[in-house]
Amino acid sequence: MCLRVKNHVILDCEHTGKEVEILVDGKVIKAFEGEPVLAALLNAGIKINRYTVKRKEPRGLFCGIGQCTDCAMVVDGKANVRTCITPVQAGMVIQTQDGLSKGE
Numbered sequence: 001m002c003l004r005v006k007n008h009v010i011l012d013c014e015h016t017g018k019e020v021e022i023l024v025d026g027k028v029i030k031a032f033e034g035e036p037v038l039a040a041l042l043n044a045g046i047k048i049n050r051y052t053v054k055r056k057e058p059r060g061l062f063c064g065i066g067q068c069t070d071c072a073m074v075v076d077g078k079a080n081v082r083t084c085i086t087p088v089q090a091g092m093v094i095q096t097q098d099g100l101s102k103g104e
């Protein structure tokens with residue numbers, strides 16, 4: 001998976017997924033099926049994925065490979081989903097995560 005890099009010297013980053021819509025904090029955004037949720041969010045200008053528990057500080061893309069959890073969000077009611085390694089599916093409902101959200 002690539003973060004919408006179109007030409008890369010090593011990776012094959014051609015997007016073949018069809019364009020779909022996902023809902024992010026109540027707003028509809030366009031995404032490509034199969035691309036990382038985080039790629040669609042960044043393309044839509046959304047850079048904050050969660051807020052920390054104690055200080056309520058914003059967090060977003062850091063490692064991009066599923067190791068740090070800074071991109072965790074509530075996806076389809078499930079909290080702590082790492083959006084950098086979660087593929088887009090049509091109709092996903094995504095929410096910014098506040099602290100240790102338990103989802104729904």
Ligand code: FES
Nearest residue numbers: 064066069071084
């Ligand atoms: S950015 Fe580190 S796990 Fe997603």
